[in-house]
Structure formats: structure tokens, C-alpha cells
Amino acid sequence: MALRSISRRxxxxxxxxxxxxxxxxxSHATSFGFQQVKEEExxxxxxxxxxxxxSSYDIMNDVMSGGLxxxxxxxxxxKLSPFAGMKHLDVAGGTGDVAFRIFDAVNSVKRRALRKVxxxxxxxxxxxxxxxxxxxxxxxxxxxAERGLxxxxxxxxxxxxxxxxxxDDNSMDGYTIAFxxxxxxxxxxxxxxxxxxxxxGGRFLCLELSHVDIPVFKDVYDLYSFKVxxxxxxxxxGDRESYQYLVESVRRFPPQEKFATMIADAGFEKVEYExxxxxxxxxHSAIKL
Amino acid sequence: xxxxxxRRLLGAGFTTSRLLRLPKPRPTTTIIPYSYCTSSMESPxxxxxxxxxxxxxTAAREEGHRRDESRKPRAEFQEEQARVxxxxxxxxxxxxxxxxxxxxxxxxxxxxxxxxxxxxRKEAALVEYFMDECLQLLIDRVDSGLDLQNLIPSERVxxxxxxxxxxxxxYMSKWPxxxxxxxHPVNVPTSFKQRAMLxxxxxHTVGDGxxxxxxxxxxxxxxxxxxxxxxxxxxxxxxxxxxxxxxxLDDRVKDAFDLKKSIQEAxxxxxxxxxxxxxxxxxxxxxxxQTMSTxxxxxxxx
Numbered sequence: 181m182a183l184r185s186i187s188r189r190x191x192x193x194x195x196x197x198x199x200x201x202x203x204x205x206x207s208h209a210t211s212f213g214f215q216q217v218k219e220e221e222x223x224x225x226x227x228x229x230x231x232x233x234x235s236s237y238d239i240m241n242d243v244m245s246g247g248l249x250x251x252x253x254x255x256x257x258x259k260l261s262p263f264a265g266m267k268h269l270d271v272a273g274g275t276g277d278v279a280f281r282i283f284d285a286v287n288s289v290k291r292r293a294l295r296k297v298x299x300x301x302x303x304x305x306x307x308x309x310x311x312x313x314x315x316x317x318x319x320x321x322x323x324x325a326e327r328g329l330x331x332x333x334x335x336x337x338x339x340x341x342x343x344x345x346x347x348d349d350n351s352m353d354g355y356t357i358a359f360x361x362x363x364x365x366x367x368x369x370x371x372x373x374x375x376x377x378x379x380x381g382g383r384f385l386c387l388e389l390s391h392v393d394i395p396v397f398k399d400v401y402d403l404y405s406f407k408v409x410x411x412x413x414x415x416x417x418g419d420r421e422s423y424q425y426l427v428e429s430v431r432r433f434p435p436q437e438k439f440a441t442m443i444a445d446a447g448f449e450k451v452e453y454e455x456x457x458x459x460x461x462x463x464h465s466a467i468k469l
Numbered sequence: 470x471x472x473x474x475x476r477r478l479l480g481a482g483f484t485t486s487r488l489l490r491l492p493k494p495r496p497t498t499t500i501i502p503y504s505y506c507t508s509s510m511e512s513p514x515x516x517x518x519x520x521x522x523x524x525x526x527t528a529a530r531e532e533g534h535r536r537d538e539s540r541k542p543r544a545e546f547q548e549e550q551a552r553v554x555x556x557x558x559x560x561x562x563x564x565x566x567x568x569x570x571x572x573x574x575x576x577x578x579x580x581x582x583x584x585x586x587x588x589x590r591k592e593a594a595l596v597e598y599f600m601d602e603c604l605q606l607l608i609d610r611v612d613s614g615l616d617l618q619n620l621i622p623s624e625r626v627x628x629x630x631x632x633x634x635x636x637x638x639x640y641m642s643k644w645p646x647x648x649x650x651x652x653h654p655v656n657v658p659t660s661f662k663q664r665a666m667l668x669x670x671x672x673h674t675v676g677d678g679x680x681x682x683x684x685x686x687x688x689x690x691x692x693x694x695x696x697x698x699x700x701x702x703x704x705x706x707x708x709x710x711x712x713x714x715x716x717x718l719d720d721r722v723k724d725a726f727d728l729k730k731s732i733q734e735a736x737x738x739x740x741x742x743x744x745x746x747x748x749x750x751x752x753x754x755x756x757x758x759q760t761m762s763t764x765x766x767x768x769x770x771x
Contacts, residue, residue: 261586263572353583381549381580383587450546450587467587469549 209365213428222365227313229422230274230363234315236417237275243412249277252461253358256387257281259465260354262305269308269352269377271342271370272360274316276323276335278387279309282356283334304333308347310340343369347377354378358387362433371446378468384448390455390462391435397458405430436462550588552578554598565643566592566650593656596647600663603636604670611674623726625675627719630695633667634702634714645703668692690728694721 209219217225233240241249257278262268262285270279286305311317317337324330324337340346342357342364355374364370374384392398405427413423434442436453439462444451448466455462557574564570568591572582588594610632617625637644651660668688698718707713 259586260583261568261591263568263582263585266583353581354586379581379583381575381582381584383583465587467546467584469546 208367208432208434211429211432213425213432215428219365223312226363226365229425230313231315232419233417233422234274234313234319237316237319238277240413240417240423243416244409248457252387252456252463253277253281255456256356256358256385256463257285259463260356260383260385262286262354264305266353267306267308267351268354268356269310269345269347271310271345271355271357271374272312272363273309273356273358274311274313274320276309276320278356278358279307279320279335280323280327280329282307282354283329283332287334306336307334308336308338308352310338310342310345312339312341314339343373345373345377349376350379352377352379353382354385355382356385356387359389361386361388362429367434367439368442368446371443371448375446375448375468380468382468384443384464384466384468386439386443386464388433388439388462388464389430390433390439390459392459394458401460436464440464549578549580549584550594551598553580553584554595555602557595558599558602561595561640561643566595566646568592571595590655592650593653593659596650597656597659597663599640599647600660600667603633604663604667606636607633607667608670617674622675623722626671626691626725627715627722629671629674630691630698630718630722631715633671633695634699634718637699637702638711641702644699648699664692664695668695686732687729690725694718694725697721 209222210216212222212225230237245252260268260282262282264286266282266286268279268282270282273279283305309317309320311320317339321330321337324332324335329335338346342360343366355378357370357374361367361370371384378384392401409427410420410424413426414420417423433439436455436459440451440453443464443466447468449469451464451466453462453464553571553575555574556577557571559577560570560573564573568585571585571588571591571594575582575584585591607629611629615628615632617628620628640647650656665688668691671691672687698714698721701717702711702714705711705714
């Protein structure tokens with residue numbers, strides 16, 4: 181599958197969305213895939229899903245996306261343009277994929293060679309990986325140890341909730357959330373928290389499975405999602421329900437434009453999104469000013 | 470034509486991003502948060518954007534509390550970008566036209582260096598900002614009474630090009646890098662447009678009234694002279710502040726004007742020949758028409 185990207189800024193349809201967005205937000209908070217659940221329960225149900233999938237999360241990602249998820253994450257980190265001395269927060273980044281890439285980008289040999297000595301850049305880069313699920317974090321810590329980064333002070337693993345972060349206001353240069361915002365009960369709270377912890381000029385980047393509109397491809401994608409993926413889940417991870425939840429939750433998540441409006445409502449500026457693989461995945465980016 | 474376009478574009482301070490917004494009419498392309506309605510910046514297209522305060526009272530009331538929080542003026546992205554780039558220019562002689570310079574600039578302004586990641590074609594953004602600024606400075610110099618009256622056209626052109634090139638002197642050590650950035654295929658459309666505007670502005674100031682093929686020829690030739698001088702300047706070590714460069718410039722401009730004269734002469738020559746050939750062709754056609762009409766007249770007499 182070729183990687184196609186369409187970058188668009190979108191028209192201000194805030195008004196028409198305001199009345200329908202409240203309804204859809206409520207529906208996101210009470211939907212667990214295609215099932216209806218109580219708001220209080222959603223968090224627990226999602227927690228169960230990830231406890232179950234944690235150990236085979238990475239393998240399943242590779243199988244489901246044909247290895248493409250790596251390219252998507254590279255693109256995300258490329259867009260972020262990490263710099264030395266950065267304070268970055270990766271939310272729902274349990275197994276550390278994005279965090280490791282950022283770490284590598286900042287510490288690559290090429291970068292170090294080109295770095296001019298500046299008082300400010302002598303500050304240590306700090307990458308915080310926050311996840312609500314301790315099992316996912318453990319997998320991440322293990323992978324860090326395997327790479328020899330077990331004791332590295334730059335990577336900090338924190339257990340926390342995206343809707344109620346334990347970080348200070350205006351403390352982060354960057355905030356990323358890759359394939360995580362879909363699982364949050366109250367999206368607008370997560371966005372508000374993102375806005376709160378970012379410094380002025382800080383960037384918000386969200387990589388998420390999104391909606392496909394292209395006629396024939398949409399049907400192929402639906403077929404793949406509902407027929408192939410749950411079977412793969414059963415075969416490889418021994419857990420059909422979790423992967424059923426996954427594909428259903430993708431359909432329930434707001435489409436690109438609506439999500440972009442929500443980001444703007446949280447106070448962000450220069451909200452843009454880029455579709456990858458025709459909309460299967462979208463990267464939304466914004467700046468806090 | 471270009472000058473008013475230049476004014477309109479540069480008035481807001483940044484050419485490239487404005488160019489993205491130019492094809493109108495089109496609905497607003499950037500989302501402007503509801504709480505940020507009083508825009509202090511001029512925005513020609515943005516007027517049709519949201520003004521939810523009036524039209525959606527219930528929603529506005531609900532989120533009214535957030536409006537109170539945002540009493541501090543929210544800077545628009547373009548403004549911030551311009552501020553960061555302006556501050557970055559000070560670091561260019563030391564750090565080059567690079568992300569490092571922009572990161573240093575953003576720190577000066579008090580904004581997180583992450584914002585640099587969002588500039589399109591990062592280093593090119595800095596170079597293009599500089600080119601826009603220089604053009605604006607040139608226009609300002611001209612408007613604030615530059616004395617061109619006593620000079621013949623070729624000398625006027627020389628003077629204007631010299632003023633413009635002198636603005637690059639502080640960055641001369643890193644200018645080759647800027648040129649290579651401008652030459653990247655991705656950046657060529659914008660850099661070409663900026664140079665075209667510059668050349669147009671210079672001709673406009675010199676007092677150019679041509680509107681035919683001449684218009685293109687003049688701008689192309691001046692573009693060539695400007696680029697040649699710019700490159701010559703890169704390796705000029707002459708003692709008195711680039712004296713050799715200015716001599717080179719004067720010579721090239723004179724050549725260009727001579728070339729113009731020769732082209733003009735060649736055109737007149739071609740016209741004369743054309744007229745001669747045309748007359749004989751016309752005579753032939755007239756003869757043919759007459760013959761046909763008389764023959765036709767005879768046949769209709771029946």
C-alpha cells in the first residue's frame with residue numbers, strides 16, 4: 181500500500197458542530213466499540229483490554245498493519261522535529277515506540293555532531309512516557325532495558341491518566357499520543373490536559389486510526405477490519421474480543437474534521453491533519469500559543 | 470500590478486503563507502477558536518470566519534467561562550512565526566540558516582522551540598522571511614525619498630540593485646547556504662516568485678512603462694544581472710566594501726541596456742522587412758479577389 185498523504189486545513193464549521201459535537205462526545209464516552217456502556221465502566225473495560233493485549237501488542241501491530249505502523253510513527257516523530265533539551269510527553273505510549281524514536285532522533289550521531297554548544301541546550305532532554313496501564317509500561321521498560329536504556333535518565337516511565345495528568349502547567353515542549361486517544365473516555369478532557377501541560381509554542385501531535393472515504397478502498401478496509409483482524413487476534417494473541425473492540429472503536433471515533441474542531445475548541449492554533457493510506461491513519465497537529 | 474500585490478502580501482509580513490491563502494473566495498482555511506474573535510491582525514480573507522458570540526448564544530454561554538480565561542491577547546500563528554524568524558536572523562551569522570538558529574531565536578522570543586517544527590520547509594522559511602524583509606526595506610527606502618532624478622536609467626537600476634545587495638552584507642559568510650536552500654526544487658517556486666517581485670519592483674521604480682514582450686525581457690535580463698552580481702559578491706574580497714562588486718554591477722547593467730538597444734533595433738528592422746513583404750502580399754491578395762469577383766459577376770448575369 182503506497183503511502184499517500186493529504187494535508188488540509190479545514191474550514192471553520194464550529195457552529196454546526198457545536199450542537200452535534202456534544203451529542204457525539206457523550207456517545208463516545210458511553211461507547212465501548214459498538215456496545216453501550218456506562219461512563220464509569222468504560223475506563224475499566226478499556227483497562228482490561230490492554231492488560232490482555234500488552235504482551236503481544238507489538239507483534240499484533242506489525243501483523244495488522246503489515247509493518248506500516250513503523251512508518252507512521254516515523255512520520256509522526258519527523259513532524260515533531262525533536263530538539264536537544266526538549267521536554268516531551270508521550271501519552272498512552274506504554275510500550276515506548278514513539279518515545280524510543282524521539283530519543284534516537286535527539287541523540288543520533290549526526291545531531292550531536294551538528295549541535296552547537298549553547299547554554300540552553302545543555303539542559304537534559306526529558307521524555308516522559310505516560311500510560312494508564314501498568315502492564316503496558318512494564319513491557320516498555322523491558323524493551324528499554326533490552327536496548328541498553330534501562331538506566332537512562334532521559335526516559336521516564338510514569339503511570340497516569342490522560343484525562344488528569346500529574347505534570348505541571350506549561351512544562352512540556354511536545355505532547356504526542358499515538359493510537360491512544362481513541363481509548364480515552366472523555367476526549368475533550370484529554371485535549372484540555374494536553375493544552376494545560378504544553379508550554380507556549382508547544383506542539384500537540386496525535387496519530388490515530390481514522391475514517392476512510394475513498395469508495396472502493398473503504399469497502400476493502402471494512403472487510404479487512406471486521407473479518408480479518410478479529411481472526412488474527414484470536415490466532416496470535418488468543419483474544420478475539422479485544423480486537424473486535426479495537427476495530428469497533430475506530431469506527432466510533434470522530435472523523436478527521438470533527439476531531440480537528442475538537443482540538444481547536446481546546447484552544448489550540450494552526451490545527452491541521454494529514455491522512456496516511458487514504459485515511460486509515462491520520463496525524464493531527466496543533467500548536468499552543 | 471506587482472507592486473500593489475507586493476504591498477498587500479507584505480503588509481501582513483509573510484509572503485509564503487499568505488500565498489497559500491490567496492485564491493479567494495474560499496471559506497476560512499484556518500480554524501480560529503471561538504474565544505479568539507477580536508483579531509488585531511488584518512486578515513483579508515478571515516472576515517467570513519466564525520463569530521459565534523452573536524449567533525449561538527446557548528453554546529457561547531456554556532463555554533463563557535473559557536472566554537474569561539483568554540482575556541490575554543492570543544497571538545496568531547503568523548505573528549508568532551514572524552517574531553521568531555526576526556529574532557532568529559540575529560543568530561544566522563553565527564549558526565547559519567539552520568534549525569539551530571531558529572531554535573535560538575524562539576528561545577529569545579520566549580516561545581518553546583517546538584514551534585520551529587511546525588514551520589513549513591524550516592530553513593526555507595527563514596530565508597524567505599529574510600527575502601521578504603529586504604524587499605520591504607527596499608520599498609521603504611524608495612518611498613522615503615531616494616534621489617533618482619538626476620540619474621539615467623542604467624544608473625538608477627545600478628543604485629537600486631546595490632542598495633538591495635548591501636542588505637545581505639551582514640550575512641555574507643552564510644549566504645551561499647541561503648542560495649543553496651533557495652535552489653532546492655521544493656523551494657524554487659517561492660524563491661523564484663520572490664525574485665520576480667524584486668525585479669519587478671526595481672523596474673517599476675526606475676520608471677518602466679512597457680507592457681508588451683519587452684516587460685518579460687527586461688525582467689529576465691535584470692534577474693540575470695542581479696543573480697550574477699549576487700554570486701560575484703560571494704567571493705569578493707576587495708578592500709573598500711565590495712568595490713569590485715559594484716564595478717561588476719555597473720558593467721553588467723550597461724551591457725544589459727546595450728542589449729536592450731540592440732534588441733530594439735533588431736525589432737524595428739524586422740518590422741520594416743515585414744512591412745515590405747506584407748505590402749506585396751496584400752497586393753497579390755487584392756488582385757486575386759478582384760479576379761474572382763468579376764468572374765462571379767459574369768456568371769450571375771445569366
